[in-house]
Amino acid sequence: MSLICGFPLLECVYCLGCTRWVWKKCLYTAGYESENWGLATAEEFEPIPRICRIILAVYEDDIRNPQWAPEGGYGINPDWIVLRKDYGDNQGCVTPYMIYLDHDRGEVILAVSGLNLGKESDYAVLLDNKLGQTEFHGGYVHNGLLKAADWVFDAECDVLRKLIAEHPTYMLTFMGHSLGAGVVALLTMLAIHNRDKLGIQRNKIKCYAIAPARCMSLNLAVRYADVINSIVLQDDFLPRTTTAAETLYKSLLCWPCLLCLLCLKDTCTLEEKKLRDPRRLYAPGRLYHIVERKPFRFGRYPPVVRTAVPVDGRFDHIVISCNATSDHAILWIERESRRALDVSY
Structure with a gap:
């Protein structure tokens, strides 16, 4: 009898926990996490639309007849492409990428495309990770992404070294x-x-991660903030996805299970405990947050770009928003980056 009576009590506790979680999530908006950050300068944010356009070129089948026509003078010169590699060339180890020489701005560029929903190999890269599985120079990183990066480095090290030697100022x-x-x-x-x-030299290396996955521990994210820059548009879900990728994708056909898991994790895990866990992965480097919507208001506003190297509030909470997936699209990020430069600066 006592066991039977215990079930309603457990259900009540669970429902109260979920209600608290829903209440917190409904009040939480993406602007809160960066509201105390400083504003990015035009000089440091100016490359972002051009970078988005270069990454978009990796997605193109025919670079000379692009499906996504360049806007605002951010197109690339096809004659400056050194190489392009697709899934066949990469043996499923990494997504397509290209090496590009930008002679106008003096850069040797290696650009990598994002996940293709139709490719099992991309999911295999994301799912290849367990908490604390892979150490890297005093921190932790995502195992599958590190193996993909290792493959690219081994494949293109000679090419990059040759280009750097030919263009030492780039x-x-x-x-x-x-x-x-x-x-x-x-x-x-x-x-x-x-x-x-x-x-x-280190001061000649730069990285721009657009809508990145959480891939490195907090100490590494801070240590490389002078080189790595992450750009996140408003409510983007991926830099905030704290659930293990394996759990997330296995739960795609069972959203109630996923929501229950997120509910329990967010409700029961203290912020201090999250920060104390050295294995927990975060969005990398310096963060740039493009904010264009305000709480309880409709429509988009002139975007502002806030930046910081935070050690807490590093996109730790998923935002309940109908824009959480659309804000991940690189076309939207490019558009809002250009608007931020045109309107705010």
Whole structure:
């Protein structure tokens, strides 16, 4: 009898916990996490629309007849593309990428595309990770993304070294979107730790991770903030996804299970405990948050860009928003980045 009576009590406790979680989530908006950050300057944010356009070129089938026509003069010169590799070339180890020489701005660029929903190999990269599985120079990183970055570095190290030697004044710039953003963030750390192989100094290496996956522990995210920059548009879900990727994708056909899991984790895990866990993964480097919507107001407002290297509030909470997936799209990020430069600066 006592066991039977215990079930309603457990249900009440669970419902109260879920109600608290829903209440917190409904009140939580993306602007809260960056409201105390400083504003980014036009000079530091100016490259972002161009970077989005270069990454978009990796998605194109025919670079000379692009499906997404360049806007605002951010197109690329097809004659400056050194190489392009697709899924067949990469043996499923990483998403498509290209190496591009930007002679106008003096850059050797390696750009990596994001996850393709139709490719099992991309999911395999995301799912290849367990909490604390892979250590990297005093911190922790995403195992699958590190293996993908390792593959790219081994495949293109000679090409990059040759280009750097031919253009010693050029910056080496890594850039990627979504899954590709996680790959280039870890590829940047590999490049920094193998500078002798590339023949380049740390201050000549830069990385731009657009809508990145959470791929490195907090100490690494802060340590490489002078080199790695993450750009997040408003409510984007991926930099906030704290649930293990394996759990997330296994739960795609059971959203109630996923929501219950998120509910329990968010309700029962203290912020102090999250910060104390050295294995917990975060969005990499310096954060740039594009904010264009305000709580309890309809429509988009002139975007502002806030930036910081936070050690707490590093996109730790998923925002309940109908824009959480659309804000992940690189076309939207490019558009709002241009608006931020045109309107705010």
